[in-house]
Amino acid sequence: MRHIRNLTTVFLLLQLASVSFAQYTLRDPDAILLHGEWRFAMDPNGVGETGQWYRENAPLNRWDQVTVPHCFSVDPRYQFYTGTAWYRRTFPWQPTPGKRVLLHFDAAYYETVVWLNGRKVGSHEGGYTPFYFDVTDFLKAGTNTLAVSVDNNTWRTNTIPGSKDNNEPNDPFPGWINYGGLIRPVYLTVEPEVYIENVKIDATPDLANGTATLKIKTRLRNTSAQAVLPKLSFRLEQNGKPISVSWKPQTGSATANQVTVLEAKTSLKANDVKLWSVDQPTLYDIQVVAASDTVRTHFGIRKVEVRNAQLLLNGQPIKVAGGNRVVDYVGLGSLEPDWLVEKDLRLMKEAGMELHRLTHYTPSETVYDWADRNGMLIITEAGNWQLTPRQMDNDTIRTKFRQQFREMAERDWNHPCVIAYSVGNEYLSEQPAGQRWTKDMIAYARELDPTRLYTFASMRLNTLPKKPEDEASQYCDFISTNTYGNHATVLKHIHTLYPDKPVFISEYGTRADGKDGEAGQVGHLEKFLSDIRPLPYVIGASWWSFNDYLSRHHGTNPDGTRPWGLVRHDRSKRPLYQTHQTGMAPVTMEKVSFVAGSEGVHQLTVRITARADFPAYTLRSYRLKTSTTQRTLPDLQPGQSTEIRLPVRGFTNRLQLEILKPTGFSILAQTIDLTNDTRTSNR
Numbered sequence: 001m002r003h004i005r006n007l008t009t010v011f012l013l014l015q016l017a018s019v020s021f022a023q024y025t026l027r028d029p030d031a032i033l034l035h036g037e038w039r040f041a042m043d044p045n046g047v048g049e050t051g052q053w054y055r056e057n058a059p060l061n062r063w064d065q066v067t068v069p070h071c072f073s074v075d076p077r078y079q080f081y082t083g084t085a086w087y088r089r090t091f092p093w094q095p096t097p098g099k100r101v102l103l104h105f106d107a108a109y110y111e112t113v114v115w116l117n118g119r120k121v122g123s124h125e126g127g128y129t130p131f132y133f134d135v136t137d138f139l140k141a142g143t144n145t146l147a148v149s150v151d152n153n154t155w156r157t158n159t160i161p162g163s164k165d166n167n168e169p170n171d172p173f174p175g176w177i178n179y180g181g182l183i184r185p186v187y188l189t190v191e192p193e194v195y196i197e198n199v200k201i202d203a204t205p206d207l208a209n210g211t212a213t214l215k216i217k218t219r220l221r222n223t224s225a226q227a228v229l230p231k232l233s234f235r236l237e238q239n240g241k242p243i244s245v246s247w248k249p250q251t252g253s254a255t256a257n258q259v260t261v262l263e264a265k266t267s268l269k270a271n272d273v274k275l276w277s278v279d280q281p282t283l284y285d286i287q288v289v290a291a292s293d294t295v296r297t298h299f300g301i302r303k304v305e306v307r308n309a310q311l312l313l314n315g316q317p318i319k320v321a322g323g324n325r326v327v328d329y330v331g332l333g334s335l336e337p338d339w340l341v342e343k344d345l346r347l348m349k350e351a352g353m354e355l356h357r358l359t360h361y362t363p364s365e366t367v368y369d370w371a372d373r374n375g376m377l378i379i380t381e382a383g384n385w386q387l388t389p390r391q392m393d394n395d396t397i398r399t400k401f402r403q404q405f406r407e408m409a410e411r412d413w414n415h416p417c418v419i420a421y422s423v424g425n426e427y428l429s430e431q432p433a434g435q436r437w438t439k440d441m442i443a444y445a446r447e448l449d450p451t452r453l454y455t456f457a458s459m460r461l462n463t464l465p466k467k468p469e470d471e472a473s474q475y476c477d478f479i480s481t482n483t484y485g486n487h488a489t490v491l492k493h494i495h496t497l498y499p500d501k502p503v504f505i506s507e508y509g510t511r512a513d514g515k516d517g518e519a520g521q522v523g524h525l526e527k528f529l530s531d532i533r534p535l536p537y538v539i540g541a542s543w544w545s546f547n548d549y550l551s552r553h554h555g556t557n558p559d560g561t562r563p564w565g566l567v568r569h570d571r572s573k574r575p576l577y578q579t580h581q582t583g584m585a586p587v588t589m590e591k592v593s594f595v596a597g598s599e600g601v602h603q604l605t606v607r608i609t610a611r612a613d614f615p616a617y618t619l620r621s622y623r624l625k626t627s628t629t630q631r632t633l634p635d636l637q638p639g640q641s642t643e644i645r646l647p648v649r650g651f652t653n654r655l656q657l658e659i660l661k662p663t664g665f666s667i668l669a670q671t672i673d674l675t676n677d678t679r680t681s682n683r
Helices: 008-013 338-350 365-374 395-412 432-448 487-497 517-532 575-583
Strands: 002-004 036-043 064-068 084-093 099-105 111-116 119-125 131-134 142-151 186-192 194-206 211-222 232-238 241-243 258-268 284-290 293-299 304-307 310-313 320-324 355-357 377-381 418-425 453-458 479-482 503-508 538-544 587-595 601-610 623-625 630-632 641-649 654-660 666-673
Touching (some): 064 084, 119 131, 186 194, 194 293, 211 232, 211 284, 355 503, 355 538, 365 395, 453 503, 479 487, 575 666
Parallel strands (some): 320 538, 355 377, 377 418
Antiparallel strands (some): 111 142, 211 258, 232 284, 304 310, 623 630
8 A cells, every 4th residue: 555645855854874775665655764774782681671772872882783674583693593682773854744754664573662762652563564653753853763672582472473382392483483673664654644544445346247346445544633524535547547437435524533434435337347367467556535645556356255165266266276485585584575576476476376375474565466466366374373272262362363463454455366364374273272263263354354265274184073063164264274195085084074165275295305305296296186186176285385494393404494395495496396387287288290391391280278177277368489489379268178280490309389378477388399299398
């Protein structure tokens, strides 16, 4: 969500440090970045607050210099430090009468306390979701001193994520590193006294008539001392072109020092509706104006539903592969600069990974923006990673989870790529506490966002239960199962329990350092595909994990890595990557004939078939590419084929062919042997 304002004066006041701000994209183009050079100090004894390290005149001779965003866990000077650390910087300011100034943190891991000019502003708990403070009354003309303490100690039983309270040996930590620091952008925004705090857009298509309805909820915060009657206006665009619609706005008063939500509705004619999908990720832009404040955000029009054990996107069944991406990269830890997001998601897309549960916490919003633009389906998950029954029944833990879930949902609910939310991973879902958690948290989440599907990743369906009511998946819209073997038997049992619910395999896979090494991963995937392809109720399968990562969890290698990935920690490809790309392509390609012609001009005929088993969905506007030409394929329903005749010039024994998505991604590359009637190799 982007605010649009005139902040020329403010920009002139702020002297930014020399750092490449283009590494991190902010959705608010007028944000005043606080990236760059900060001072940093570890506080292992927890004396910083009592020692007033936040005061303006605190001596800094023993403080180091770091560049924010910063992950101190991978900084060689503080590697794998766990505890409190402090950040400080100064910035100039000039008062802005009649305005409010907000200090934003896109995420800081994990427990954050903020001081400005020696005064405590506030605190926040949670490592992956955004938060902000109104610092208007803390600012002063001239130089301002910002101090932030960040504690990454989530080895406790009362944090999310955190340690378990089961007292088992060698199992105190979550399955990933507690990367600490100001890990995402820090910035200021300047708002009018009555400003738009959030916008939620519900875009619902009428698939039968081709029309759509839009409902916009605008949350206004009135920081003034008087009630106001805000008037909202809207500007709707698609691909830069305005769309004329008639709005039915809700009118009402915005009470002084309160938050007000106003709704507006409109309808779109069939000519103005273009549906969002994985191959046609059409986006709309909307501007919401409230007096002097303007917010711009994008959204997509699509319908996601489950029916008869199928996942339907815009009324059509879709079954696709995916992956679990752990936010971990060599030298960066949990930092996510734009180039890394682009690198990872492009690798995933070209590996045939279209439907993801993005691990056990929410990544940078840049991930969701990329998925919106390029067509990915995402199940996003808040932080219940293997909480014990005592923890799930604990009121404090429940409150913290709800807070983190709300912050996640309110940031992401306009992203069309987000089709579902998960309320946890691998907890004891057959026990009463697990049942209560699932039912209660899904009910809470639906109040926030009733437009999404809901699930959680169960590990208890592999051997349990005997009856559907014995396990918490009964409360889900679709089943998510973490299953690492015996796939056919387990999945058939799940379908027997829940015959009307589609099944998503939220985790499966094997490590690259098993007894058969990297070749064992390839064999595991091939066996897996042969197991699930006859099962029509399997809608997705997400390999654990897309990438290798560091961990302290038991079973981690002596070098600190867990080698599950299609790609290694540095993103170099394993042999599994190519096997996944070929096996998870929604098409197959085979040579039909090759007719040698005169004067070196020959004709190759290939058959392109849309898979009918897994993965499978309707293919539209796909292209066949050779080294010299491209041909658009006819639309293919699952199971349909088409034959394409290609001219081949010159004398060659092999021809490289590629299948491209409408979005340009290469999903299948194959070498055709022109000397006989059999396919000889794949890339």
